Amino acid sequence: MILLRAFRLVHAVVLTMMLCAAASAQSASNLPHVTLNADNLGPRPIEQVTGANIARNYAVAWEALTKALEQNRAALLKEQFIGFAKDRLTQRIADQTRTGIHVRVVDQGHRLKAVFYSLDGAAMQLIDEAQIQTQVYDGSKLIYSDTAPHQYLVLMTPGADRWYVRSLESSPSSTP
Amino acid sequence: MACRSTAWTVALLATSVLFGAYGFASDLHVPFSVNAGQGFSISTEGSGDGTFYLLGPGNVIKRPVKLGAEISITSDDVANSGQYQAILCSSQGCAAATFQVHAGDPARLSFFLHPSRVPVSTPDAIVATAFVFDRYYNPVLQTTKVEFQISSGAGADTTRTIPVQRGVAWMRIGSSNKAGPVRIVASVADIREPRVIQQVAAEACSLRMKATPNAKGALLETDPVRDCSGNPLPDGTIVSFTKTDTTGKTTVDAPIKKGVARAQVELKGHSQISVACGVVLGNEISVAGKT
Numbered sequence: 067m068i069l070l071r072a073f074r075l076v077h078a079v080v081l082t083m084m085l086c087a088a089a090s091a092q093s094a095s096n097l098p099h100v101t102l103n104a105d106n107l108g109p110r111p112i113e114q115v116t117g118a119n120i121a122r123n124y125a126v127a128w129e130a131l132t133k134a135l136e137q138n139r140a141a142l143l144k145e146q147f148i149g150f151a152k153d154r155l156t157q158r159i160a161d162q163t164r165t166g167i168h169v170r171v172v173d174q175g176h177r178l179k180a181v182f183y184s185l186d187g188a189a190m191q192l193i194d195e196a197q198i199q200t201q202v203y204d205g206s207k208l209i210y211s212d213t214a215p216h217q218y219l220v221l222m223t224p225g226a227d228r229w230y231v232r233s234l235e236s237s238p239s240s241t242p
Numbered sequence: 243m244a245c246r247s248t249a250w251t252v253a254l255l256a257t258s259v260l261f262g263a264y265g266f267a268s269d270l271h272v273p274f275s276v277n278a279g280q281g282f283s284i285s286t287e288g289s290g291d292g293t294f295y296l297l298g299p300g301n302v303i304k305r306p307v308k309l310g311a312e313i314s315i316t317s318d319d320v321a322n323s324g325q326y327q328a329i330l331c332s333s334q335g336c337a338a339a340t341f342q343v344h345a346g347d348p349a350r351l352s353f354f355l356h357p358s359r360v361p362v363s364t365p366d367a368i369v370a371t372a373f374v375f376d377r378y379y380n381p382v383l384q385t386t387k388v389e390f391q392i393s394s395g396a397g398a399d400t401t402r403t404i405p406v407q408r409g410v411a412w413m414r415i416g417s418s419n420k421a422g423p424v425r426i427v428a429s430v431a432d433i434r435e436p437r438v439i440q441q442v443a444a445e446a447c448s449l450r451m452k453a454t455p456n457a458k459g460a461l462l463e464t465d466p467v468r469d470c471s472g473n474p475l476p477d478g479t480i481v482s483f484t485k486t487d488t489t490g491k492t493t494v495d496a497p498i499k500k501g502v503a504r505a506q507v508e509l510k511g512h513s514q515i516s517v518a519c520g521v522v523l524g525n526e527i528s529v530a531g532k533t
Contacts, residue, residue, distance in 0.1 A: 109369075109412070109414070150379055153300070154299055154300030154322055155300070157300045157301055158298070158299065158300050158301060158302060161301050161302035161303070162302050164302075165295075165302050165303070165304035166304070167295070167297070167302055167304065169297075181408065182407075182408065182410055182412075184354070184369070184371050184412065185356065185369040185371075185412075185414065186354070186356040186357070186369060186371075188354065188356075189371075189373075191408060191409075191410060202295075202297065202327070202329070204293075204295070204304070204331075209295065209329050209331055209336045209338075210295075210297075210327055210329050210336065210338045212327070212340075216325075219381070219383070219408060219409075221381075233381060234299075235299070235323060235324050235380075235381060235383075236299060236324040236325040237324070237325070237342070237383075
C-alpha cells in the first residue's frame with residue numbers, strides 16, 4: 067500500500083511538471099496547431115481563404131475552451147462558440163464551479179477533416195482528431211487523467227467576421 | 243519541436259499506463275454505451291464512503307456514495323450525447339471509466355431549403371438540407387433516412403429518400419418549367435417539416451417591341467414579356483429602351499406592368515431604338531421622328 071501511494075505521488079508530480087512545461091510552451095506559441103484537410107469535400111468546394119479562416123477560428127475556439135475549463139470562466143468562451151455548443155459548455159463550466167472541479171487540458175494539436183459543406187455555404191461539418199491530454203482536479207486533487215486521442219464531430223457556421231463552433235460532439239476515436 | 247512533442251506524448255502515455263495500473267477501474271462498472279436520456283445504474287465494489295463524479299459534455303455531477311451500492315444515473319444526467327467520464331474516489335484512490343452516450347431516436351429536424359426564389363428550368367438549383375436531432379437536440383448519427391416529398395404545380399408529387407450521414411441528409415433538384423411555389427416536406431419518423439420556395443420566370447425570351455408614333459415622339463411597347471417556357475416575367479421587372487438619334491444616346495428604364503413594358507420617348511430625326519431585359523437583348527427598330 068505504501069509503495070502504491072509513493073507510486074501515485076511520483077506520478078502526480080511528474081505529470082504536473084510535464085503539464086506546466088507544456089503549458090508554458092503552448093502559451094509561447096499561443097494557438098494550438100490545427101491542420102485542415104478538405105480533400106473530397108462536398109457538395110460545395112471550399113475556398114482557400116475560407117479553409118484558412120476555419121482552421122484559425124477553430125484554433126482560437128480551442129484556446130478559449132482550454133482556458134475556460136481550467137479557470138471555470140464561461141466568459142472566456144467569448145463568441146467562439148454559439149448555439150448548443152455554447153449552452154452545453156456554459157452549463158458544464160457552471161457545474162464545475164459548483165462542484166469545485168476544474169480541468170486542465172494540454173492541447174497538442176488538431177487534425178481537422180472537412181466532410182460536409184452545404185451548398186449555400188451556411189454550415190460545415192468537420193471531424194477533429196484531437197491530440198489532447200486532460201487532467202481533472204477536485205480542488206487541488208488530481209482525480210482523473212486521460213491521454214487517449216479524442217475525436218470530435220464539429221459543426222461550424224459562418225458569421226459576420228468568423229466561423230463559429232455550433233456543435234462539438236465527442237465520440238470514440240475509432241468511429242469513422 | 244516535433245521531437246519534444248513526441249517525447250511529451252510518450253512520457254504522458256507511459257505515466258498514464260502507470261496511473262491506470264494503480265487505479266481501481268474494477269471498482270466501477272459502467273455500460274459501454276447508453277442512449278441519451280436513458281437513466282441507468284453504475285455498480286461499485288468495496289465498502290465505506292466515496293465520492294462519485296460524472297463529467298459529461300454539458301454537465302458535471304459530484305455526489306457522496308456508499309461503496310458497494312449502486313449509483314443511480316438519471317435521464318437528465320445523460321441528456322447530452324458524447325463521451326462521459328465516471329470517476330469514483332475513496333480513501334484508496336480513484337477509479338475511472340469512460341462510456342459513450344448516443345443520441346436517441348430522431349425527434350427534431352432542422353430543415354433548410356435554398357434559395358427562397360429560383361428561376362424555372364434550372365438544373366440542380368434547389369438544395370434541401372436536413373439536420374436530424376433527438377429530443378435533446380443531439381445530432382442523430384445512427385443509420386436513418388430522411389424522406390423529401392416534393393410538390394409543385396408542374397406534375398405529380400415525387401419523393402426522394404436520402405440516408406443520413408453524420409446527422410445530415412441533403413439533396414438537390416432542378417426547378418420545374420412552371421412558375422409558382424414548390425413545397426418540400428422533409429420527414430423522418432413521424433416528424434414533418436415543410437418549406438416552400440418560389441419558382442419564378444427565368445430570363446426573358448424572344449423579347450420584342452414596337453413603336454407607335456404620336457405627337458410627343460413615339461410610344462414604345464413590348465409584346466408580353468415571357469421566359470422560354472412561357473411564364474410571364476413578374477410585374478416590376480425592368481425593361482430598358484435605348485434610343486440613339488442626332489442628340490445622342492438615351493436609355494429609359496420601364497417596369498413591366500400587366501405583362502408589358504411601355505415608355506414614351508421624344509425623337510429627333512432618324513432614331514435607332516433597341517430593347518433589353520436583364521441579359522437578354524430584344525429587337526431593334528428604326529423610327530423617323532421630327533427634323
